[in-house]
Structures are given as structure tokens and as C-alpha cells.
Amino acid sequence: MIRLLERVLEKLYSDESIVPPIMRWKYVDVREYEAVYRRSVGDVAGFWGEEAKKLVWAKPWRSVIEGVPPHVRWFVGGEISAYHNVVERHRGTWVWNKPAIIWESEQGDEEAISYESLHNLVEKLSSALKSIGIGAGDWVVFYVPPTIESIALMLASIRIGAPFEAVFTGFGFYELGNRIASRRPRLLVTTDGFYRRGRVIDTVLTVRRAIEYAKHRCSTVVIERIGSVKLMESEMSFDSLKSLGGERVDSFTGPSDHPLFGLHIAYEDGYKPITHGVGGYLVQTYSTSRWIGLRPHDTYFCTVWPGWITGITYVVFGPLMIGSTIVLYEGSFDYPSIDRWWDIIERYAVTLFLTTGSALRMLSRAGNQHVKAHNMDTLKAILVTAEPLEKDVWWWTYRVVGTGGTAMITSVPESLSGRIPVLNMYIQSELATFVLGNLINYTFTPVVPGSVGRPIPGFDIDVVDEHGNSVRDSIGELVLRKPWPSMPVEAPKEFFDSWREGFYRTGDYAYMKKDFTVFVLGRRDGVMKVSGYRLSPGAVENILREKLGKNVIVVGMPDEARFEAPMIISKEGLDLKTVRNLVREYVGAISEPIGIKVMNFDEKAPKSALRLDIKKAFWS
Secondary structure, three states: HHHHHHHHHHHHHOOOOOOOHHHHOOOOHHHHHHHHHHHHHHHHHHHHHHHHOOOOOOEEEEEEEEEEEEEEEEEOOEEOOOHHHHOHHOOHHHHHHEEEEEEEEEOOOEEEEHHHHHHHHHHHHHHHHOOOOOOEEEEEEEEEOOOHHHHHHHHHHHHOOOOEEEEEOOOOOHHHHHHHHHHOOEEEEOEEEEOOOOOOOOOHHHHHHHHHHOOOOOOOEEEOOOOOOOOOEEEEHHHHHHHHOOOOOOOOOOOOOOOOEEEEEEEEEEEEEEEEHHHHHHHHHHHHHOOOOOOOOOEEOOOOOOHHHHHHHHHHHHHHHHHOOOEOOOOOOOOOOOOHHHHHHHHOOOOOEHHHHHHHHHHOOOHHHHHHOOOOOOOOEEEEEEEOOOOOHHHHHHHOOOOOOOOOOOHHHHHHOOOOOOEEEEEOOOOOOOOEEEOOOOOOEEEEOOOOOEEEOOOOEEEEOOOOOOOOEEEEEEEEOOOOOOOOEOOOHHHOOOEOOOOEEEEEEEEOOOOOOOEEEEOOOOOEEEEEEEHHHHHHHHHHHHHHHOOOOOEEEEEEOOEEEEEEEEOHHHHHHHHHHHHHHHHHHHHOOOEEOOOOOOOOOOOOHHHHHHHHHHOO
């Protein structure tokens, strides 16, 4: 295993420290960073207690943290309104009249909505949800692309105390049905379709099949995008729902641990639900959103859709809490041409851009001209997340995308010398926010290409060996030694089992230098990281066993573009087209395997051990 990890590390590791010209007078040296960081983790309760005071609480907490990890509660006794702290806090400020969301479809349709107009829409939808029987504690499930209407309905749900789960539209009806069966929602929200690379994605049909599979009766609201679907008796259009809005309802105020939203996250044998509570999550989200560089004057473009933790934290919540303008794009990065994102950045004067390593990897292979054709001068930083970022891709992004066309300080456009920071950040659904990465608006240290920066203040992060001892300049496991505010209020057994020897094991291997710089190397279990998506091998194995009667092993195989790609291991030959069609239909296109390898394996052996053994062979 060490050999394969060393091969990953070779593509990431760098001893260089870069101070981008735009950050020349803002960066701190490592000793200053270390002093701030050690104070924060030396008194985690005190540190996060001070951060929590930046939110508006209806009732103050009696203690910041109670219990013994992993069974802890944050801001105990405190009561808070999620909606007030996300949107209503801006009423009476200049933010109220500025754009909250700018939306663009793949076909080029555009729409913008101000904070005030968004609030008015949310108020109307909150009343409408109440009128159809949705109340505090009722789950609402979303199967939608990013639209103004879907974000407004998520906000309307939390305004009445109804937690929501957003399901990525790359999942098939079987996985959506499992989430419906798990959450038992009172309402499901979808669209009548949307365009992906010019092709209509039929989300309504997927939802109907999922509801039938889950055997759960619930109402469905359909946001009309395509305009060609005849609604069924249990379905209503978004406009029909909106028309039900009548008497104003107050924003729900509840205890700090009231459920805010949930996700189903990948474990080896399937996807399982976790839920984040209001208080701790919003404290952590508001703090990290400020620290990564978001400000009210920013126009912010994140390419990760809600349905993944980055798209929830740093699209639905964080930017709105700050008062930034969010750019939502519904289509593919390469349609109708490879420069679509750069065109969006130029036209909307985007200042902060957040995307994935896989996307940059693919864009870098298309050459430089598609970037140079656009003005990137408005960008102040590029944030990258979801997976390891090779240093050569970092350098391409820094020099080609990040230099811009106007000289600034020591930046020379003609020589592509770089101008703005390119920062890889580490996040996990269980953690809820970024916990590793350089912070533009807090402790910005020189950037080390290929790394995920240093631990963010407030998160006691370490790399340990198999005995739980700290290791430096050596490969180990990434852990958190102390609780964090947004610990899930509901989680499966696997989460609690990850707390061993007094700390939380993230499941990722990492390498930490003596100066706290961290390189994350990938999973230590069979869970796959495909284009930044955390995918369950068991979900694919279960479908092939159920539909084909075949006992197979699914592993993540090294992939130049996507970091890992699903590979089917079978003891006998299978038709790849049949397998792919089944996986796309039931599990989703994001889990489609790249191939099938015939190998002998012991069917009685634990699958987790088999996956790791086969993975070692592939990665070696």
C-alpha cells in the first residue's frame, strides 16, 4: 500500500513556496500561522464560542460543547433561526438591493434576483409549503439542477424548520429511491428536465420511478424548465405552489441541534444518511466562508452542484450568509465549447472561482488558447476541492488561468508568471466545511503547489501512524483530534466507528511536513473518489448481484482525468454494455464503470479486504 501512496505523492509533492503577487502584503509567515493555530486548537470551545457570537441567536447557549466525542452537542441550550442568519440578516443593508443569484442555463438563458426579491419569493413559498402541510421537522427532498427556484425552495424549507436533502441528478432512480425511503419526505422537488450537453435529462421520469420503488407517498413539486411534461395527480407545478402563498409565516426558531439538511454519503457497502444541525453548522460555515475570501462585494462562481457537501455549504449557505452574489450555471463545462466557464467568468466579472481538480485536469489538456481568449482580470483567487491536485495542474492553473491580462505588482502576463492564489481545499461531508487550506482572509501562508495547505484554525488536525502516533514527513492517516462544531446530529454506525483512540479518522491517507503543510493522497478504504465524487462500490455491486445474479467486486482504478474510475472485477466475462446500462439506469451515470476485468477471487472473503488487495495491484 505504501508503494502506491508514494506514487500518488510523487505527483503532488513540492518543496516550493509561492506568494502570489496579489497576496504580497497579506501573507503571514509559518511562525505567525502556527501561533494562531495552536491558540485555536488549545481552546477549541473558546475559539468557536467567539465565532458563534458573530451570528444572531434568539436565545444564548449555556455551554459551547457538552459530552464526550463522538457523542457531543454544540451550543447547548441555544436557539437560533437558520433563515434569519442566512438571508434576513441583510435586511436594511446595501446588500438587500444587490443581486443574490445570477442564473444561466446551458442554452444561454439568464435570470437574476436581488436579495430583497429572493426574500419575498421565499416568504411566499414558505407560506405555500405550510398550506400543503409541510412543517417543522418534515423532510423535503430535492432532485434538481441548480436554479433560482430550487435554491428559493431550500431556503423556504429551512424558514419553516423543514430539513432538506439535495440529491445529485447524476444518481439514478434506485439511489434516489433509497434516499426517499430513508428520509420519508413529505415533499419532493424536481424539474421537468434540464439540458446537459444539449440533451434533455428527464428528471421527472427518474423521480416517478424512484417514488414507486420506495413505496412512499409524497407530494411532488415540478419546476418547469422544458415545458413538455404532463403532470400527474400527485404533482403540482412550481407556479401552482407559489400561488398558494398567502398569510406570512414567521421564520422558525429552534434549538441549536435542530436538523438543517442531510446527505447520503458513500461508505463501502452503500450510501448512508448523515444530518447536520443548525447552530454548529452555521457557525462553522459562516466562519470558513469569510476566511476563504468571500465578501459582500464578491461575485462568486462555484461549479459544484448542491447534492454534494461543497455545493450545499459554499453555494446554498455560505455565500448568502456573507452577502455575496452567486453565479449558478446549469450546464456542462465544455458545452457548446471548452471555454464556457471562462466566458461566464468574463461576462459576470467573477472574483472568486471554486471548482474541482478533475475539471482543471481536463481543461488543462485542451491547451491555453481557450483561456487566453477571455479576460480573467476580475479573479482574485481560484479554489479547488474534492480530490488531490497534481502540482503540474496547479502550475497550469496558476500561470494560464491565474495570470490575467493586466500587469499587477510583479505579475507579467506575457510570461504567464502568475498573479492570484490557486488554493486546494480539503472537505468531507462529515466535516461539513473546508478544514484544510490557505485562507485569503485569515492566516494566508505561502502556497505549496500540490498540497491542501495547512490546517484551518479551530480544527485540530493531525497525521498519525497505525498506532495513533503523530508522524511528520511520512505517510499516515488524516485525523481530527478534537470535535468540530458541525459534527453530524444524526449519523450511521460507520461515523461513530471512525472515532477510535480518542480521535476521528477521516479515512484518507495524508503526508504532513514539519511546517504543517499537508498532501492528501486518497482513501485508505474501498470508497472511490471519481472526479471528486465520493462513490460507494457496494452500491454498484448490489445492483449487479440483484439484476444479473453476479457477485462482483468494484474498485477505483487509477485514471489520468478523474483520479479514480470504477472498474468491475468478475470471475467470468460480462457484457460491458449491459453492465454500463444497468449502472447508469439504477445507480447513476457518475458510477458507470470504465471496464471489466476477469480475475479469480475468494467469494467468501470480506469484500473490504478484497477491494484493497485488488486496488493495490492496480495502483502498483
